[in-house]
Amino acid sequence: MTGGTRLAGSTVLITGGGSGLGRRMALEAARRGARVLIWDLPAASGVQVRDEIRSAGGAAEAETVNVADRDAVKAAAAAAGAVDVLINNAGVVTGKLLLDAGDEDIQRTFDVNVLALYWVTRAVLPGMIGRGRGTVVTVASAAGLVGVARQTDYSASKFAAFGFNESLRAELRAGTTGVNTLVVCPYYIDTGMFDGVRTRFPRLLPILNEEAVAAKVLDGIESGRRKLVLPPLVNLVPAARLLPVGAFDRLMDVLGINRTMDRFTGRPAEAAETPGGKHDGGS
Ligand SMILES: NC(=O)c1ccc[n+]([C@@H]2O[C@H](COP(=O)([O-])OP(=O)(O)OC[C@H]3O[C@@H](n4cnc5c(N)ncnc54)[C@H](O)[C@@H]3O)[C@@H](O)[C@H]2O)c1
Known part of the structure; x- marks a missing residue:
């Protein structure tokens, strides 16, 4: 198994690091001795987190980068230099029924949540493999x-x-590159991105705390963990898929999964553009 990456002395690039989970991971990675590079779209949010880190004595840079823009990503990666840890964190949510979502919403979801993984990882991975x-x-x-x-x-x-x-894990392991991968699969987190969601059984499926999730991700990077699923009950999903489809759907309904979004509001557009998004008081 490939080992973890020690954060102290490493350079950590966090996409969407100006808000929510990304901001939290940026602050904590810097506290653990990493140099943090923040890429985010609203310029002010990344700069604010950079300044928070610097004022606490840490090392950080912030760049305004739209991770869905291939050319912008290539240019920013070339300027960034060596990156030891890449955290593909930037994400967006629409939160609407299929027939209510706008074409542009759907396009944006795939541009940011999927295609950006390719642009950013392809820009940064060759350096990791080289080192x-x-x-x-x-x-x-x-x-x-x-x-x-x-x-x-x-x-x-x-x-x-x-x-x-x-797939990336399979490619990197096959090549014995020394580069590890970690996938993070959390249930709802109290960052504001999913404001309004409800959970039916808070003991079994709690809304997760942003700070605690951030710490677990960074622990996972350092220990060489390859998969982080939170809370632990969610690990049973693959086993539940052995059930007939009707029984699987009923189980999800009993757990209230398909009602969680009924009162979803998400973060108001203005707040999403506010530097840093949600701050310490709310978590
Ligand atoms: N909040 C939850 O309940 C939850 C649960 C599971 C997974 N996640 C995932 O965790 C990650 C972080 O989410 P969060 O809750 O901190 O949300 P958030 O909205 O606070 O943070 C997302 C960040 O991504 C940035 N971003 C969006 N589009 C971008 C783009 N094109 N280029 C650069 N930056 C961009 C935003 O500006 C923001 O800073 C996301 O990938 C999200 O899907 C969140």
């Missing part, structure tokens, strides 16, 4: 293991992200 060390993290979702009502685009994009990681 014989590194970790590529793909932030997928529990929605990449089970389809959820009002998530036809989001869930499909996260299934794709899961498959992307699994």
